[in-house]
Amino acid sequence: MSMDRLMENIMKKQNPTVAGLDPKLSFVPPYIKEACFARHGKTLEGAAAALLDFNKGLIDSLWDVVPAVKPQAAYYEMYGWAGMKALAETIAYAKSKGLFVITDGKRNDIGATMEAYAAAHLGETDVEGETFEAFGADALTVNGYLGSDCIDPLLAVCAARDKGIFVLAKTSNPSAGEFQDQMLHAMYEPLYRAIGNMCQHWGQKLKGKYGYSGVGAVVGATYPAQLKELRKALPDTFFLVPGYGAQGGGAKDVAQGFDKHGCGAVVNSSRAILCAWQKEGCDPQDFAGAARREALRMRDEIMAELGGISLPA
């Protein structure tokens, strides 16, 4: 299902990375902010307009390099409804350029409520017979703490509309292990592994033509041993790998997440791409060029480890 489209994008571009669109206002070049504040004032609307213009510039510069983008919902939500409008418009713009869009929302709730999140981010919202895509991503990150009830409504939408989910297994942050590494008494395995195993199970009815299902897992680059373990244990589960770059994961670390075809994972980078113009110290007008250079550098660094990418038969 959904991961097929992501994998085809990855294969075509020979680039298993995703650009994280986590735009803090401080990452946006001053000339963009000034123009937006002139139109909307120093308001949430003004800030949201600046994020959208920044994102569009980045997407224009990255669309032929990266297969996917991953907007992080929190950085839009903090600007209120105006930020959420910028999120929806960013997603629509990225899709218009052929990019696969993963909304990083880590949503979770009980079944009836999860249907609403599934509709919001992957499905359609019905308004008494008229239907609308509220956010319209291709995939959504979700938190599996509530168990199968929470996942089932997503599976239904994924099957009907060729979408995907990524369930948090082993996250990239320093305290990830507090709960995720706890060994479960009855299963003789840690919690992250139990959730990973459920990803395999949940995905069985969503198997795509390349062997990977529509239920992926989030596994951090900062824990390469677990990445290797889960790659071996979960052959049908596609990985979204955060934690490369600023958080400390390197190319050799992320390589643990891939199969022998160079498939099975996509690696996220956010700050390094968004802030490349600041790090380079280039003309702020060239922010998108700097982002492209960093995206190419990252691609080359990871591809040097993988060799090449082919689609499994």
Add this chain to the structure above:
Amino acid sequence: MSMDRLMENIMKKQNPTVAGLDPKLSFVPPYIKEACFARHGKTLEGAAAALLDFNKGLIDSLWDVVPAVKPQAAYYEMYGWAGMKALAETIAYAKSKGLFVITDGKRNDIGATMEAYAAAHLGETDVEGETFEAFGADALTVNGYLGSDCIDPLLAVCAARDKGIFVLAKTSNPSAGEFQDQMLHAMYEPLYRAIGNMCQHWGQKLKGKYGYSGVGAVVGATYPAQLKELRKALPDTFFLVPGYGAQGGGAKDVAQGFDKHGCGAVVNSSRAILCAWQKEGCDPQDFAGAARREALRMRDEIMAELGGISLPA
């Protein structure tokens, strides 16, 4: 900290319940929808306007009965930015009536990103020196799967701005036990208990004057044995109790979540209140009156178990 204000509201009104504002469009009386569709068309904006009018009618009818309301973010998010605007306006309207507002978002992410969620829902968003409340709730539900990194940014905002959080411990849904009931090998206790224990720990710097901290826990009415266990084990942790009514929890079940003063918990009801006009079969124009009658019935049913509510010294 924050739970003090909630507890004072509960004591004044002698009512430990919270009205869940989870407005499906099908819960909204036709005359409200028709008026909103006439103004905005059958669009996401039209639907969002109907939710807001419905909510305002409910709040006008409930503000002197219930101490708090709990809007469920998913039911707004599914209407896109227009829905999120209705969420912000619902929160502002509820606060203007003196209600304590718990946004049920179950947000979670790594530290740097969690700061953005904390700003969005409990704090302020800075736009280069101008500050705005994006959503401005009094408390937020969060998912603790990522560990302390995920919680720390919230604690900082709670301390600075007298806000609170409720961390998912034992949720009310049927599959809650798949992961939450797993016994942890090293701790000789189930996962939900380990997260509950961390709520005690996280809350130690946010203790309020009645002994409860700003870090609460979500514990479902559908699991009364665990509710009783956690009430005894977590004396500083205030509980948000979902699952009463439609999901199967009764008044005797929820009573397990309270201390000897009748304090320490607040019980949510959503559908029973929102759909009371449909269940009663009353004039749809009286939807808010029906909600009030159900809220009073629920209050009386639970208070009959508790006897009374006094603030611990």
